[in-house]
């Protein structure tokens with residue numbers, strides 16, 4: 001049997017998702033090679049101010065997790081020169097197979113990812129920020145990817161490892177027309193509003209989302225809806241709409257900006273609970289939902305749905321995506337499930353890496 005060619009894995013970020021991603025990759029790579037022919041070896045794991053080079057150190061990081069401390073300082077900045085030590089050791093991309101993976105949470109990686117695509121290096125990302133927040137970035141990445149048939153995969157930016165982007169892309173590339181997307185994409189808001197729909201008071205619903213690990217340390221970040229906003233923008237752009245964060249008709253959950261969760265807790269929380277109670281109708285459930293329509297309208301806000309519909313069957317924290325298309329007619333294509341969590345996200349990123357390496 002001939003040996004599979006090696007794909008050198010360059011990973012940006014070693015946080016809540018990046019740590020489990022190294023572990024999952026190292027643990028499963030023999031199986032991956034056996035079943036897919038993709039032979040993954042780490043070239044580098046790069047953090048904000050440090051890096052490790054080579055597969056042996058990545059295996060050490062997989063074994064020791066967050067207690068691994070053999071990180072070497074790296075040069076500041078996020079330009080292509082960050083990859084010079086990798087190219088010096090493993091070869092230039094015209095002679096070496098690479099996959100560049102972004103599991104950071106910063107806009108800073110955006111230009112590096114575009115340069116990589118231009119050089120023919122496949123890119124996988126779970127980082128929503130460049131796609132949703134940097135004007136023109138998504139369009140540039142897609143053009144660069146199409147020009148040289150270089151994979152650009154971003155499944156885990158929406159719904160973590162749920163097959164959301166791939167379902168949408170498969171529908172579109174086989175000639176279906178997407179008429180409308182409806183998305184409950186924030187696990188934390190799904191948890192908070194799902195509990196509230198069941199009659200749990202707002203403070204207990206927020207505490208529950210925090211306890212289950214769905215909410216950010218400051219739950220105002222979730223309640224402000226930025227994450228759900230980024231996700232509906234990514235879905236709308238994937239659908240081909242010329243949209244932006246500013247272009248979304250948004251109906252914020254919060255009545256004002258709060259300096260801290262403590263300042264929100266009293267009156268702010270009571271006003272949010274009163275607003276949700278007023279929106280509540282008998283036999284209905286209320287969620288914070290994004291939508292994107294073929295006519296270009298993209299929205300994010302509270303919507304109520306019959307308890308007797310699919311919306312009434314959701315578990316708190318579950319994500320739900322409905323794709324209404326020309327071929328499927330009145331019955332939308334449904335993707336639902338747990339759409340977050342470090343290990344699930346890492347597994348989705350790894351699946352994207354394998355597909356990107358297969359080109």
Ligand SMILES: NC(=O)c1ccc[n+]([C@@H]2O[C@H](COP(=O)([O-])OP(=O)(O)OC[C@H]3O[C@@H](n4cnc5c(N)ncnc54)[C@H](OP(=O)(O)O)[C@@H]3O)[C@@H](O)[C@H]2O)c1
Nearest residue numbers: 013014015016017047048103104105126127340341342345
């Ligand atoms: N957690 C989830 O359930 C989930 C689900 C879907 C998508 N995502 C996305 O996955 C990404 C990672 O999430 P996370 O929870 O793992 O974030 P995190 O714990 O905050 O980790 C971020 C990592 O990025 C590194 N980093 C920051 N700036 C960098 C730079 N300029 N260059 C290189 N590395 C840099 C940090 O370096 P240091 O270690 O040096 O600080 C850290 O290792 C985010 O974009 C998030 O939105 C997460």
